[in-house]
Amino acid sequence: MARARIVDPEQGPRSKRGAILVAAVERFGEDGYENTKWSEVADRVGIGQTALYHYFESKAHCLLTIMRLELQRSHDQFVEATKDETEPVEELRAAVRAAFAVTEQEIRQMRILQANMSLLATPRKSKREETERVAARQLVQMVERDWTNLLMRGMSKGAYPVRDAHTLGLAVLGMIVSVWRWYRPSGAIPLSEISEMIEGCVVRMVAE
Amino acid sequence: MARARIVDPEQGPRSKRGAILVAAVERFGEDGYENTKWSEVADRVGIGQTALYHYFESKAHCLLTIMRLELQRSHDQFVEATKDETEPVEELRAAVRAAFAVTEQEIRQMRILQANMSLLATPRKSKREETERVAARQLVQMVERDWTNLLMRGMSKGAYPVRDAHTLGLAVLGMIVSVWRWYRPSGAIPLSEISEMIEGCVVRMVAE
DNA sequence: AAACAACCTGAGTTCAGTTCAGTTTGACTG
DNA sequence: CAGTCAAACTGAACTGAACTCAGGTTGTTT
Numbered sequence: 001m002a003r004a005r006i007v008d009p010e011q012g013p014r015s016k017r018g019a020i021l022v023a024a025v026e027r028f029g030e031d032g033y034e035n036t037k038w039s040e041v042a043d044r045v046g047i048g049q050t051a052l053y054h055y056f057e058s059k060a061h062c063l064l065t066i067m068r069l070e071l072q073r074s075h076d077q078f079v080e081a082t083k084d085e086t087e088p089v090e091e092l093r094a095a096v097r098a099a100f101a102v103t104e105q106e107i108r109q110m111r112i113l114q115a116n117m118s119l120l121a122t123p124r125k126s127k128r129e130e131t132e133r134v135a136a137r138q139l140v141q142m143v144e145r146d147w148t149n150l151l152m153r154g155m156s157k158g159a160y161p162v163r164d165a166h167t168l169g170l171a172v173l174g175m176i177v178s179v180w181r182w183y184r185p186s187g188a189i190p191l192s193e194i195s196e197m198i199e200g201c202v203v204r205m206v207a208e
Numbered sequence: 209m210a211r212a213r214i215v216d217p218e219q220g221p222r223s224k225r226g227a228i229l230v231a232a233v234e235r236f237g238e239d240g241y242e243n244t245k246w247s248e249v250a251d252r253v254g255i256g257q258t259a260l261y262h263y264f265e266s267k268a269h270c271l272l273t274i275m276r277l278e279l280q281r282s283h284d285q286f287v288e289a290t291k292d293e294t295e296p297v298e299e300l301r302a303a304v305r306a307a308f309a310v311t312e313q314e315i316r317q318m319r320i321l322q323a324n325m326s327l328l329a330t331p332r333k334s335k336r337e338e339t340e341r342v343a344a345r346q347l348v349q350m351v352e353r354d355w356t357n358l359l360m361r362g363m364s365k366g367a368y369p370v371r372d373a374h375t376l377g378l379a380v381l382g383m384i385v386s387v388w389r390w391y392r393p394s395g396a397i398p399l400s401e402i403s404e405m406i407e408g409c410v411v412r413m414v415a416e
Numbered sequence: 417a418a419a420c421a422a423c424c425t426g427a428g429t430t431c432a433g434t435t436c437a438g439t440t441t442g443a444c445t446g
Numbered sequence: 447c448a449g450t451c452a453a454a455c456t457g458a459a460c461t462g463a464a465c466t467c468a469g470g471t472t473g474t475t476t
Contacts, residue, residue: 032327037462038465054424059465118389167397171409178382179382189372204413221443222453245432246432255456257434259455261434
């Protein structure tokens with residue numbers, strides 16, 4: 001499965017779309033979306049601010065694109081990590097580990113996604129923005145279903161006690177993504193340790 | 209312990225500060241902060257938009273005030289709920305239940321708090337905004353410490369296995385607050401059921 | 417080398433948030 | 447009960463970042 005990439009080979013050779021997304025991920029990820037001037041992104045790429053509108057309809061359209069790409073990647077990574085597992089508890093562990101097997105850019109993208117999640121709730125006025133929003137929303141539901149289905153499989157096999165799989169799935173997912181609110185690569189605790197701690201928590205939550 | 213109230217008796221009798229906060233909580237909670245025009249809040253209160261600046265230095269100052277008040281309330285409620293408990297697992301359960309014993313307005317305030325948490329990360333230019341931001345940040349740390357301390361007490365009493373109490377506390381807190389991202393009073397699952405599910409999850413995560 | 421699409425720009429517009437320069441309201445004082 | 451003062455308020459003007467417009471440039475293709 002091809003992982004969703006910021007740099008899209010579908011674009012023309014002169015296209016700066018990829019560069020804009022990379023720059024936007026850096027700025028939105030470090031200072032936050034609202035705190036970042038759209039013109040700063042243009043400066044970083046080395047083009048005038050109006051040139052941005054050749055690639056994105058608006059600043060929000062760029063943000064929504066980043067969010068959709070990250071959601072697509074998360075979903076793909078979940079599928080990839082769990083496809084060969086048959087034993088429920090191992091499948092659960094693999095899914096958690098996959099969620100934390102990310103690069104620094106992907107950490108920023110997760111942070112952007114979490115910080116702006118509420119943007120997906122209300123319709124957008126422009127067409128292209130709305131398309132990205134709806135796509136992102138569907139991916140959110142898909143990721144939620146990934147977890148719900150994993151839990152239901154384990155429950156029906158008798159490996160986990162039977163509980164409301166949907167609510168439990170949201171709780172597990174909520175705990176995992178909450179890490180991106182506070183984790184910084186420069187922090188005291190390495191990500192591997194956090195991953196192990198969360199893995200243990202999830203297993204106890206679900207399988208005991 | 210007096211719970212932090214939106215309507216502050218310290219204000220003069222003619223003051224509309226409380227009414228503004230109530231209106232802002234409604235609008236920010238339903239449509240989101242960015243999606244809400246500051247003038248809509250004024251309309252709802254029944255004053256001109258410039259009158260808002262008599263009470264708040266800016267739209268952001270109002271938001272930060274709402275966030276601080278909600279954090280204060282959360283902290284107070286945690287303290288209130290756990291002060292009489294001596295048995296660690298019961299104390300843990302009481303803390304989780306307290307986190308979900310909220311009114312509809314408080315749910316909106318939690319939603320606003322969660323959606324705009326990243327605002328607390330970067331300094332504000334104006335003095336009064338920065339004061340509120342720093343106060344809110346300290347309350348976040350206080351709430352984190354509430355959980356960390358509860359976990360450490362339980363560990364040192366031998367009631368919970370010893371783990372990194374800080375990271376575990378953040379995980380527990382992250383799971384609890386993540387509920388406010390998706391829960392709606394109109395939804396299919398009643399809050400009491402969610403509360404019970406999370407309570408069980410937290411106990412298994414921490415005490416097993 | 418002509419044609420065309422992709423890519424880019426400076427000047428101007430918009431709109432929500434904010435400031436300014438006062439005016440009104442009502443409680444309290446002498 | 448007239449005068450005073452601070453709290454509360456207002457319409458008009460300002461600001462700055464997102465965005466639009468009306469074209470200009472670049473590189474590729476035939």
